[in-house]
Every structure is written in C-alpha cells, then in structure tokens.
Amino acid sequence: MEVICLQEEAFYELLEKVYERLKARDKPKQEKWISGEEAMAKLRITSKTTLQKMRDEGKIRFAQPTKKLILYDSDSINEYLEDNSYETF
Template identity: 50%
Template sequence: MKTDNLIMISEENFFALLEKVISYFETREGRENEEIWIDTEAAKKMLSIKSDTTLFKLRSEGKIEFSQPSRKIILYKKASIIKYLEENSYKPY
C-alpha cells in the first residue's frame, strides 16, 4: 500500500517558492518567443548597414549564418549576427 508524504512549509516560504516558479516560467516563455531567424531588413538594422551588397558579402564570406527556404526569401540567424558584432567590437584601453 502506497502512502502519501506530506510536506509542510510556512506561508512565507510558500509564497516565495510560488514567486520563483512564476518567474521561471515567465523567463522561459520569453526565450521561446524570441526570434531565432530574422529577415533581411532586420539583419541590416542590427548591423547598422543599408546596403544589400554588404549583407551579401558577410553572408558569402561565412561571417553570418543564413537560411534560404525559397529563392527569394533569405533569413539570418540572429545569434550569428550578435556573435559577429561581438567579435568585431573593440574594448577601450
């Protein structure tokens, strides 16, 4: 025969635990909704460039990741753009 275990905690600790659980799920939900792939205009905006040619050059040199689900649609991996920007940032002396 299985017996149920009972765990008792104070009201204060219960609400503290509840807040942590809610915070965890809010954080997790935010990450799931974050865009992984962005379009050309968003990529150019992140890189602060206006030229499609410059974006093409970064793509063809393998400096940023991209996906081409159809002939006219090119999507860029947001994380690779952030990585590229971080690798090309300069720290002050």
C-alpha cells in the same frame, strides 16, 4: 500574521533579484531567424550588397527556404558583433 525582518543590505539585494527577474520576464523574445531588413538594422548597415558580401564570406549564417527568401541567424549576427567589438582603454 508573521513579520519578517531583513537587514538593509539583504533587503536591497532581494530587490535587485526581483528587478532582474521581472526585467528578464518582460524582455520580448528574440526570433532565431530574421529577415534581411531586420539583419541590416541589427548590423546598422544600409546596403543589401554589404549584407550579401557578409553572407558570401561566411561571416553570418543564413537559411534559404525558398529561392527568393533568405533568413539570417540572429545568434550569428550577435556573435559577429561580439567578435568585432573592442574593449576601451
């Protein structure tokens, strides 16, 4: 049996790395294309008209595989939110 000795600082650094890897592994995978309802929830808006306006103005990407089905790119929604976020003082 081998005994491995670590300094306290190295031990806690190792624990942090293990925790981050476990957290990343357990994170549910986000879908690339989401429905209008999911997009509205992510943007925290309640109006379909506002969502359509954002789509028409090119603020968020979308795909329309069929006439009645519109899907939204979750990455572009995240980018939109990042572009419109402000740092605190």
